Amino acid sequence: xxxxxxxxxxxxxxxxxxxxxxxxxxxxxxxxxxxxxxxxxxxxxxxxxxxxxxxxxxxxxxxxxxxxxxxxxxxxxxxxxxxxxxxxxxxxxxxxxxxxxxxxxxxxxxxxxxxxxxxxxxxxxxxxxxxxxxxxxxxxxxxxxxxxxxxxxxxxxxxxxxxxxxxxxxxxxxxxxxxxxxxxxxxxxxxxxxxxxxxxxxxxxxxxxxxxxxxxxxxxxxxxxxxxxxxxxxxxxxxxxxxxxxxxxxxxxxxxxxxxxxxxxxxxxxxx
Numbered sequence: 562x563x564x565x566x567x568x569x570x571x572x573x574x575x576x577x578x579x580x581x582x583x584x585x586x587x588x589x590x591x592x593x594x595x596x597x598x599x600x601x602x603x604x605x606x607x608x609x610x611x612x613x614x615x616x617x618x619x620x621x622x623x624x625x626x627x628x629x630x631x632x633x634x635x636x637x638x639x640x641x642x643x644x645x646x647x648x649x650x651x652x653x654x655x656x657x658x659x660x661x662x663x664x665x666x667x668x669x670x671x672x673x674x675x676x677x678x679x680x681x682x683x684x685x686x687x688x689x690x691x692x693x694x695x696x697x698x699x700x701x702x703x704x705x706x707x708x709x710x711x712x713x714x715x716x717x718x719x720x721x722x723x724x725x726x727x728x729x730x731x732x733x734x735x736x737x738x739x740x741x742x743x744x745x746x747x748x749x750x751x752x753x754x755x756x757x758x759x760x761x762x763x764x765x766x767x768x769x770x771x772x773x774x775x776x777x778x779x780x781x782x783x784x785x786x787x788x789x790x791x792x793x794x795x796x797x798x799x800x801x802x803x804x805x806x807x808x809x810x811x812x813x814x815x816x817x818x819x820x821x822x823x824x825x826x827x828x829x830x831x832x833x
Contacts, residue, residue: 564593568612572596572627575619579628580705581761581786592631599630629706633781636674638681638726644776644805647827649685652803656771657689659801665697669770669797671760672778673702676713676753677722682774683749684731692748701767703758710755716745760790769799777807784815791816795832804830 564572572592573584584592593608600611603626615623639645660666666686670679679702690696702713719742723732736743758764760778773794779787794804795818804819805827806812812819812830819830 564589564596564608564612571612571616572631575615575624576628576631579624580632580759581783582628582631582781583783584631595630596627599626629708632704632706632709634674634706634709635777636677637722638677639728640678640681640726640776641808642726643825643827644774644829645681645685647824647829648682648772648805649688651824652772652829653685653689660771664695665699666772667699667701667768667770668772668774669701669703669767670774671703671758671794672775673704673713673755674706674709675718675722676702676709676716677718677726678702678774678776679713679753680716680735680745680749683752684735686752687735687749698752699754699768700752701754701756701770703756705757705759707757710757713753713755714750716750716753717742718744761786764793764797767797770797770802771799772803772805773798774805776805777810779806779810787815792818795819798832800832802832804832806830 566586569586569589569592573588576582576584596608596611600606600608603611605611605614611623611627615627618624656666668682670682673679679700683700686698686700702710704710704713717739723736723743732743735746735749737746738744761782775790775794779790782790791812795816798804812821818833820833822829822831
């Protein structure tokens, strides 16, 4: 079904006010297709009924369902490859030496989606240090979509998701059959702490991070929101920390408080 221009504008305003994600009339098909799926899930007779419910109570639970429906949850294990090679070959080994006395690492995956990114990092850590109980590893996974956080907690993936980037030896070591699906080993699930977090709002206390993955999410915000997010990220990072962005993202001409470095074939950003 097609939405009226006023409906598209209304949905866009709701989504932007709640999440800072920028949508406009050029995204009408995307908005309509995701509202169709949400209306079906809610049991609404039509998208028009869903929009009416939202207009009747624009600050109620329907608002959060619509915002979640508009978020993009594209992800995969070892997505794009090179960042994880840099993490495994240079960054993590270096930090394990630098943090050898305190024996603690704090890593944050912002916009974690269904969890493949934090579990990829957890596997790399396990490959490097095994089950060494002397290390305190905190792997924080946050998202604005509570359904995605629940999926991350469960760590259950279908065959298609497993086939997208997960090496067979790691599947054998860190996953077990769960019906037709695969579930992450409990020791890896225990490493992941999930929390709701809206990047467009002030960050809650979270401690100082050694590594932040903020990949493929800034592209959905306007420049001022990107700048505000990057400034907040810098405040929660250790001075020698590492920031990963998506391949199409950069701090250049957005926030000059970062220095770009190349490690292998990956770009990382360090606080100036």
